[in-house]
Amino acid sequence: MVIVAWNSADDLARTLPALAPELGPDDEVIIVDNGSSDDPSGVATRTLASVRMILMGRNAGYAAAVNRGAADARGDLLVILNPDAKPEPGFGEAIRRPVTDGCGWAAWMALVLCEEDGRRVVNSAGNPIHFTGFAWAGSHGLPVDEPAPSGEVPTMSGACLAIPRAGWRRVGGFPDRFFLYQEDTDLSVRLRLAGGTIGLVGDAVVDHDYDPAFRSRKFFWLERNRLAMIVRTYPAALLLPVAPVLMLTEVAILAAASRGGWLRSKLAADFAFLRWLPRLLRERRRIQASRRISADRLAGIMTADLDSPYFPAFVSTGPVRLLLRSYWGLVRLLLRLSGRSGGSGSR
16 A cells, blocks of 8 residues: 655544554555655554655655555555545455456546535545546535445546556556646546556545645646646547647636636646647657557547536536537547547557
8 A cells, every 4th residue: 555645644643543454464555755844654653563654855746656655565456545535444355355356447446535514425436537638526525325336437536546556567657747636537547548447446435634625736737737648648539629629628727717816827837738748749659559449438438518516607507518518429429430430540
């Protein structure tokens, strides 16, 4: 298990005592400290019988720190847990079950719960992904209905995910330079491109101390990494027909950022993305060369609806919703026709 800490001593003091009884005798816990000013090592060693600390010496970002911890892991199954995601009883057995039950998932996530307005609700039961690259916590805010059904989901939440270590190494783990946000979406899409499926284990439950606030720096990472994920992972047969909507989306986001007071963050994200573009294109070539599914099959996990409560209401109702659905329906039709006429070259 890999946990990244950055000034997370208080979170670990809540999470690690709940994690301890879920560990088996051969399980390892690796805590990667991203230059914390508190004492995550002290909390960890007081709570767990055995723990390995990796000191990054600076805040290298969540994605790079997870990759560093995963590189040191010895077990066959890699579990990545947020420091503020407290496992509930039965988590340990449940999160391991897909290894032996024959479901064939390439990776899977726990059911993530949180507290909102004094109620215990779903934080994520699998993350939808819009064809413009937005991904969000699926089923967020819904009442908890336990046991939640297990099954396939579009993409994973990084609050708690599991993946065989061999599969992690095969696809290259998280993209180091993402730093924070969208790394779970990028990994999920790359696993899909390799022919894998993503699952939710409904009775592996973690209680996430979720912070829904959107700060200017968060907007920067979300926007830069959304664009990077699209360039890296979308096959050309998908990228070309959605390009007009992507450009219109950029205009809409700039307008929303101006009204919302985060225009500087959006512009900084766009400029950072453009500076990064030559590297992204090199990464794209490598990712697309290993693709094993058609563009249409990847499109099948995506949605035309922007149903998150964090989007403006007008995009999820009325004319905008109808236009997005109509456009996406046309793209899907073109992809299917292209697949029938192009054979393996349509990949």
